Amino acid sequence: xxxxxxxxxxxxxxxxxxxxxxxxxxxxxxxxxxxxxxxxxxxxxxxxxxxxxxxxxxxxxxxxxxxxxxxxxxxxxxxxxxxxxxxxxxxxxxxxxxxxxxxxxxxxxxxxxxxxxxxxxxxxxxxxxxxxxxxxxxxxxxxxxxxxxxxx
Amino acid sequence: xxxxxxxxxxxxxxxxxxxxxxxxxxxxxxxxxxxxxxxxxxxxxxxxxxxxxxxxxxxxxxxxxxxxxxxxxxxxxxxxxxxxxxxxxxxxxxxxxxxxxxxxxxxxxxxxxxxxxxxxxxxxxxxxxxxxxxxxxxxxxxxxxxxxxxxx
DNA sequence: ATAAGGATGACTCTCATTCTCATTAACGCT
DNA sequence: AGCGTTAATGAGAATGAGAGTCATCCTTAT
Ligand SMILES: [Mn+2]
Ligand SMILES: [Mn+2]
Ligand SMILES: [Zn+2]
Ligand SMILES: [Zn+2]
Numbered sequence: 001x002x003x004x005x006x007x008x009x010x011x012x013x014x015x016x017x018x019x020x021x022x023x024x025x026x027x028x029x030x031x032x033x034x035x036x037x038x039x040x041x042x043x044x045x046x047x048x049x050x051x052x053x054x055x056x057x058x059x060x061x062x063x064x065x066x067x068x069x070x071x072x073x074x075x076x077x078x079x080x081x082x083x084x085x086x087x088x089x090x091x092x093x094x095x096x097x098x099x100x101x102x103x104x105x106x107x108x109x110x111x112x113x114x115x116x117x118x119x120x121x122x123x124x125x126x127x128x129x130x131x132x133x134x135x136x137x138x139x140x141x142x143x144x145x146x147x148x149x150x151x152x
Numbered sequence: 153x154x155x156x157x158x159x160x161x162x163x164x165x166x167x168x169x170x171x172x173x174x175x176x177x178x179x180x181x182x183x184x185x186x187x188x189x190x191x192x193x194x195x196x197x198x199x200x201x202x203x204x205x206x207x208x209x210x211x212x213x214x215x216x217x218x219x220x221x222x223x224x225x226x227x228x229x230x231x232x233x234x235x236x237x238x239x240x241x242x243x244x245x246x247x248x249x250x251x252x253x254x255x256x257x258x259x260x261x262x263x264x265x266x267x268x269x270x271x272x273x274x275x276x277x278x279x280x281x282x283x284x285x286x287x288x289x290x291x292x293x294x295x296x297x298x299x300x301x302x303x304x
Numbered sequence: 305a306t307a308a309g310g311a312t313g314a315c316t317c318t319c320a321t322t323c324t325c326a327t328t329a330a331c332g333c334t
Numbered sequence: 335a336g337c338g339t340t341a342a343t344g345a346g347a348a349t350g351a352g353a354g355t356c357a358t359c360c361t362t363a364t
Contacts, residue, residue, distance in 0.1 A: 074228050095281045112271050119264050128295030129247045135289040143280030
């Protein structure tokens with residue numbers, strides 16, 4: 001990962017902009033997230049991976065989220081997952097395995113993104129909503145689970 | 153709502169199929185959900201709306217979900233929302249206000265649904281996922297919040 | 305060097321959701 | 335109608351992710 005420096009600089013900047021510091025713990029969290037690129041991590045994985053105490057991890061993830069460095073990914077699991085914000089990694093979507101909870105990044109063709117945006121904008125306007133973003137997830141069964149449990 | 157009988161019959165059938173009974177409480181929950189059609193309800197709203205004790209409400213919502221009568225809607229709020237399953241109401245998507253948490257049903261044109269399905273199927277196959285369904289949400293600000301807080 | 309304010313971590317607290325268990329209500333059968 | 339089986343109920347306890355507290359430690363700017 002040669003672009004690592006850029007990442008940290010971008011993160012530091014965003015934190016500074018809201019009056020926060022880029023401490024060793026926060027760096028460890030960002031590193032853990034970057035290492036898991038394409039795989040949103042659960043808070044407990046991050047806890048352990050970054051070797052950060054629980055209360056600090058939650059506090060720092062919140063700070064990083066506020067700074068726009070990190071995004072909370074919502075699934076139907078009972079705990080949260082986090083990934084680097086799209087401003088740092090690019091817009092994408094998720095494959096979610098409803099059997100094991102695995103989450104994986106995917107991108108869709110720009111042509112579809114365009115169609116989706118255009119249509120959703122129209123629909124939202126009609127309903128008096130100001131759209132900020134869309135979320136398009138694929139729910140299904142991952143390869144591992146299909147192999148493990150057979151074709152369900 | 154003249155089609156109410158049909159709804160209850162469909163629900164009763166689905167419950168019976170998995171060896172469960174359609175009790176008064178479950179009927180009350182289904183009624184509360186039907187009354188709020190197009191607006192996924194939080195568990196506490198359902199609790200109160202259906203006049204059902206907490207432990208029973210959670211247990212019954214789980215039973216109804218297992219029977220495919222009800223669907224848990226995931227948002228970034230810290231509590232769950234429920235709506236009647238798509239098999240009963242039809243496939244649709246959600247407008248989600250990130251300011252007040254309001255959730256509202258929307259449908260998108262069949263042509264877009266088709267494009268989405270086709271593209272996602274291809275993408276998923278490539279990743280070894282067997283897609284079961286897609287989730288397409290619009291995140292933004294509802295009319296009420298825009299008025300209340302001004303254009304953010 | 306010093307002051308000001310953010311960051312830390314052990315611990316406590318909250319709150320949605322789940323579990324336990326004794327009791328009650330339904331259903332199917334005779 | 336009477337019975338036995340099994341699901342459903344409801345009050346309360348337990349669970350667990352996450353948020354809050356506060357005394358202490360560190361950074362950064364002057
Ligand atoms: Mn992602
Ligand atoms: Mn809905
Ligand atoms: Zn899986
Ligand atoms: Zn709103």
